[in-house]
Amino acid sequence: MSRKLFGTDGVRGTANSWPMTAEMALRLGAGAGRFFRKGGTNGHRVVIGKDTRLSGYMLENALTAGLTSTGMNVLLLGPVPTPAVGFLTRSMRADLGIMVSASHNPHHDNGIKLFGPDGFKLSDAAEAEIEAIVAAEIKLAKPANIGRVKRIEGGLGRYVEYAKTTFPRGRTLSGLKVVVDCAHGAAYRAAPEVLWELGAEVIALGVAPDGTNINAQCGSTYPQACAQRVLAEGADLGIALDGDADRVILIDERGQVADGDQIMALFARRWAEEERLADGTLVTTVMSNLGLEQFLHGHGLRLERTNVGDRYVVERMREGGWNLGGEQSGHIVMTDYTTTGDGLIAALQFLVAMIDTGQPASTLARSFEPVPQVLRNLRYTPGDDPLERPGAERMIAAASARLEGRGRLLIRRSGTEPLVRIMAECEDEGLMIEVVEGIADGLEGLAAE
Structure with a gap:
């Protein structure tokens, strides 16, 4: 159907x-x-x-x-x-x-x-x-x-208590200063409460929702606000959630941003060392960086790619019996704990790694060097999809041929907004940007005819 x-x-x-x-x-x-x-x-x-x-x-x-x-x-x-x-x-x-x-x-x-x-x-x-x-x-x-x-x-309280059970008994966050940006969204009460009850010194941002300020210059889509506060407070970690808290972006003590790929790389390596990573496999989408795939192969691990969308990641995880997956955007799915992406519980697992290793966030959040990647979004009027315009397919094929053997090109429609997403990866950044901008300009030209 x-x-x-x-x-x-x-x-x-x-x-x-x-x-x-x-x-x-x-x-x-x-x-x-x-x-x-x-x-x-x-x-x-x-x-x-x-x-x-x-x-x-x-x-x-x-x-x-x-x-x-x-x-x-x-x-x-x-x-x-x-x-x-x-x-x-x-x-x-x-x-x-x-x-x-x-x-x-x-x-x-x-x-x-x-x-x-x-x-x-x-x-x-x-x-x-x-x-x-x-x-x-x-x-x-x-x-x-x-x-x-x-x-x-009491529904929120039940979730708060469950989230704390995913943090190992006998350990606390005492001595750690954490900035958490809740994006004026659904976790504005739960996230600061969980972190505080586990012993952290908590600086909470984005916790004054008014119905119209959700995700506005804050949260995972605008981690700069959290990064600035991390540096100003001398915090050990910044946690930037999105409006419904199913994704997370982390900020280390130097103000550097770590996306979902870096978080998954750390978890996959640690879980493999602890013999917790099912079948040595991580599930992620076609958007994840090639550097993540190379990192996993270097550790004898396997990457399984799906279409974009955390639900497709979860479906593939369940089909294969795998327990770790997610998206570059910050959905981290750990079926040992959750049934969908959970930004707060993912952040807690990162904090566990900091405590266990004694290493700062800046070390743990940089497992691999990303292959240069660029993403361009084209917004269009519904019913006027530029990918359906005459000549679009031929133009894209010609542009893709320029990257053949040197990089990767992905063009897709967003499933949640009227956007065409153009993503490319290539060690030659100049060529990569030229190809992406050429496609974007070309599609806009077709749409304007």
Whole structure:
């Protein structure tokens, strides 16, 4: 079945515009409710979490109306990180988990992510089936079977306690000064609390959400703010989360930024040495740096690449029985602990490495020298995709031929925004930039015809 509503990470768009309208959220809630009421023996329960966007109130209420109309009982968690929804869906024996968030996008966007009863994001097939239900006439529950709604006050506390259990007993963060930037998002309470309770001196940024400042000049998409504070405070580590805290970027004591590739390289090596890395394999996407692949091969480890999107990473991990994966953007998935990317728990594992080795973040966060890489994003008007323009394929093929044998070129549409992403890697930086800029300028020229 084809999918028009769902992208690579649920349904996403500009708030109050299709598909992020109250009407569509209501239908999506009803469709998901009808899909999950086909089976199950636990009272047909769904948990809903959200980040701090103003539009979250509207979408949460609309989803609730749709779900209860098909007989689902709704448990409202309030603002919690995305990984908390995955954890609590499974912990609370729910049929379905929903996170209302557009992750790292600006406040005017929002999204809806669905989790199954096992705490993992739904498969493409399940999303396509729900989309088909939404497009048809949805069968509603009888009046006596309309669902109930309850607000769960302790959901965040459960997640906080669980996050602390992933940090080894007998160790503390005492003596470490940590800056954590919560991006005015879903982890604005949980992340500083976990770090403080584990003994760190915590400097918290991005913890005053107002509904419109999420990800604004802060968090993982703007780590400069965290880096500046790390240097000003003389901190040992900076932790920059995104709006729903499923990704993390780290900043060492020198103010240098470490992306997901560097974090995964450290974890893969350490886990392999501890005989914890399943089948000596790390799963990541086509966007990860070639330097990471070379580093792993140098340590006798294997890299498995997938399409972009942490859900595809997780699906491949589950298929292969592997326990570590993620994305360059900072999604770190450790299925020993979580069912989806978890920025806070990934940061805790990095802090464990600092304590165990006695080495500073600047040493641990630079496992390999990245191959020069450049990424250019082209934004376009929906319905006017430059990759569909006559001549685009021929132009891209000619540009790609220039890198053959010398580097790597990847061109793809974003699954969450109307963007064409052009990425290249090459030791010859001049050639790499020339190729990428040539493609970008060429596509823009085609789009302007």
